[in-house]
Amino acid sequence: MATVVASATERTFLGQPIGVAYLAMTEAWERFSFYGMRGLLILYMVQEILLPGRIEKVAGMDAYRAWVTSVFGELSTQAFASQTFGLYSGFVYFTPMLGGLIADRWLGARKTVLTGIAFMTVGHLAMAFDVSFLIALVALVIGSGLLKGNVAAQVGHLYCTDDEANRSKGYVIFSTGINIGATLGPFVCGLLAQVYGWHVGFGLAGIVMLLAAAVYIAGWKHFADDTPRHKRTEAAVPMRGSDWSIVGLVVLVMMMTTVIGLIYDQMSNVGMIWVAEQVDLMTALGAVPVPWFASEDALASIVIVPVLIWLWRAMARGGNEPHDFTKIALGGVVMACAMLSLAGGAMQAEANGKSSLIWPALAFFFSGAGFMFFWPQILSFTSRRAPEQVNALMMAGVYLTAFVTGITSGWLARFYEPWGAATFFVVHAGIALAGTTLFLVFGPLLRNRLDTLERRNAGES
Template sequence: MNKAPVVPRHEERLWGHPKGLIFLAMTEMWERFSFYGMRALLVLYMVQELLLPGRIENVAGMGAYRSVVESIFGELSTQAFASQTFGLYAGFVYFTPLFGGLLADRWLGAKRVVMIGIALMTLGHFAMAFDVSFLLALLLLVLGSGCLKGNIAAQVGHLYERHEETLRSKGYAIFSTGINVGATIGPLVCGLLAQVYGWHIGFGAAGLFMLVAAVVYFTGLKYFAEDRAVAPVGESLPPLTASEWKMIALVVCVLLITMCQSFAYEQLWNVGLLWVNERVDLTIGTLTVPTPWFASEDSFASVVALPLLLVIWAWQGRRGGEPGDLAKIATGAIIMACSSAMLAIGALSAPDGKVSILFPLVAYFLSGIAFMYQWPTALALVSRRAPKKINALMMAGAYLTLFVVGVGTGYIARFYEPLGDVAFWTLQAGISATGALLVLFLGGAIKRRMDALEDLG
């Protein structure tokens, strides 16, 4: 009697997708809970408390750090210094994955590097609970994210075969839903704890949930695919071919286009939360809405939008008309431009008074939908198109664009006070709309060339 072949654990399926996807999505959910919970507090905490006289002196190394920052960017007000610090943190969180990807591709493999990242981020979140270790906490979080971000996203792509293009895109959409569930709950919980019990309790809660992320990841290890393209000891990977270099150039071109939307999106987490806190009437009856909750709304909108988008795309696909990757990216850029425009309209509606809460509610909901059109699509494109020899490194390269965006967003934030809020948010809308225009003019040629290079190799 013939026995059925044994299916390797990493090939086991659930609802059509590899089981490993569920554990990776859940790991990312809890990690994002921690990350976005802390991130929603960060710029408000600096402006309202940490950078004030009597508190800033408690932070180890702050004098030297501020001297370096102002030697590069010039003298900064408290708001501008907080925004620039936030921008540097948000940027370097996406710069270090380049080295994490290289470490995984060449030496340790994605699994080991992700474990290192979880440990560093856990330490960083707990260090954020103390004034003295504020800068150390940011450093640990930056290094931990570098190990985790690109590699865990690359592991999602490793679960799928090359011919599973549509399924892979949906897998990344599900993975991004894990991100957005965590990003929804994190600011709600951490924001409420910070408002009721103080900033450090909010930061400490973020550290606790990094421990949950570690448990989930270790539980799912048996369902993950084997690490790819790790060079044997003493050997190097084969050099990239001319076609592979051309494909890399095209992928980079697409990633540069996505940066237009990302500039406007990241500004909602920086100046956006300061603007809401200062300009919006946050009272609903006897309730004062915590400002970080708007960051949760952005992520909640992404979660709510996903099932509808999957249904729409499936319906379009059955009729042969599902939008391609670049068309989805352009749609996201248009929606994000509308999000920024809502804040400009809100500011215009109440030049001397408090803005209705409806304007940021609409803006942050639209930004969440825009995210789902852009970021999962960009990750799926990189995973599918990037050469296997440097796949994890290229996934890290996707996050590298957000390094430029983070630092650039911090720089642009200095113009908020001199420009005024109407002009500032109009500028953000224009930046995002530029991404859609670039796809309109260049998208067709880029896709045709990518398809031709794939056929060659």
């Protein structure tokens, strides 16, 4: 794993290597595009593109629907849209495993990221046309795979291996960049889609990807050396048995995180459908665009960051800062609060016909806050614990957890209509609390085992 350590004369950003700023800004623009489009996608499918008269215009739709039906069974329009959304969300995070391999073995991280940006630009622009709807989704899946894991891995490579405290802060800054883009994307794209039409919102997402490319190129010299492994002059350090054991435990922790992460995905899937159908969106200034709740989610993630940084620092001074696993467990509790808020709104809608805006506002605030409890922690944990021979691949593997949560949340969405909204959301709250229980019960055992393996490696070095 190549690293760049800031010298005394090198510029810094909030006390961190300047490369963190460029990577965070790249992700901010990329996430603007991604979440701007994603905030529109489920509504666009349910309300427009999958309806009779429009669905026939989409190239390849007959074959795609036949495949989905063969795998998942007959689905209603809502369930088909939710499963498609889940498949897209899942495969967007599956392909980073391949992107990490391409970067490690052949292209290097920087060239791989730029190629990914090009694919994503084409994909976002293709969303502006009915005929290329499925083509657009495929291009976005490929582009995201080439970009995501490699950008995240580059953050970790800016630090010494034992600089755990600053590495964690670097990932908080990186995640904040993600959430700035994720806040502005749905807000601007959602407003444009409501005023000027869906395709204008999708088109803007494509244009913004060009800004991501410009920022990334500007920061090129501040990133770690990323020469593909087969071109490096030094011999690769072979993986030991203890290294493979560490990999297995890190993968297990990733899979435990999916129990909480699928709740976050469901907020953007059925959560958005429920808001559009059962919430009174009218205010004195007009109707609130539904994608704005996705912006609120991301804004909550930004607002909670300084609170969490202050809290963790205060606890660290007393020697009581929670372990990564405890922070992730707390994230499960917060995500359960998000689902219980939606359940409260659903009960009000059942009684009065429509839910108040306060219920989804609470839910998406909790969702965004909960994200910052678990996502930066799993990134930091993996970057720190994964053996350097497979570090980029393992960082891409973090995003593989979102493949699982996307597919699973899409499959669970089929129960929204038969169960009813209130029951559906209460069940999801229970799933989140089950994830919390996993980390509280098994977290200490996993931590002790990882520490033992790393001490063994240190003794063999």
